[in-house]
Amino acid sequence: MDGSQFGIYLFTPDELTANNKLFIYFEDIWEGWCARDTLNESIAHCEKYVSDSNFMEYGSSDNWSGSFTTLNGILSSNSIFGAWPKVLIKSCDGGSYFSDSNATFKNKVMNFKGSKNVLETINYLNKNNMLLNK
Numbered sequence: 001m002d003g004s005q006f007g008i009y010l011f012t013p014d015e016l017t018a019n020n021k022l023f024i025y026f027e028d029i030w031e032g033w034c035a036r037d038t039l040n041e042s043i044a045h046c047e048k049y050v051s052d053s054n055f056m057e058y059g060s061s062d063n064w065s066g067s068f069t070t071l072n073g074i075l076s077s078n079s080i081f082g083a084w085p086k087v088l089i090k091s092c093d094g095g096s097y098f099s100d101s102n103a104t105f106k107n108k109v110m111n112f113k114g115s116k117n118v119l120e121t122i123n124y125l126n127k128n129n130m131l132l133n134k
Helices: 039-051 114-127
Strands: 008-011 023-026 086-089 101-105 108-112
């Protein structure tokens, strides 16, 4: 949301038995989504993700680590998808992956580019033949 570089995490299990599969996971962080009853409420709610350091993890990729090693729940090695290669698309724009706009509130520019992030992920996966035969 702050305009920082978008990124994804890729995981290949040690025992890859489902090489014709690909699990794409959209991070589901309710707190980080901006949707509220009105547009003004939504923008006001999101402003903290670009101005309050306690909430920056929801609105910026600047503090993401170079690797993401803890996989829980449906992403874990114990899940039914454990042997599948995985793509984690992290949420950092507040718009539920559907947005493509900018807004200014209290002199802060917020970038809502979720749809572009998803398209770039698909383009990357396609370019690297990760969607081939899936």
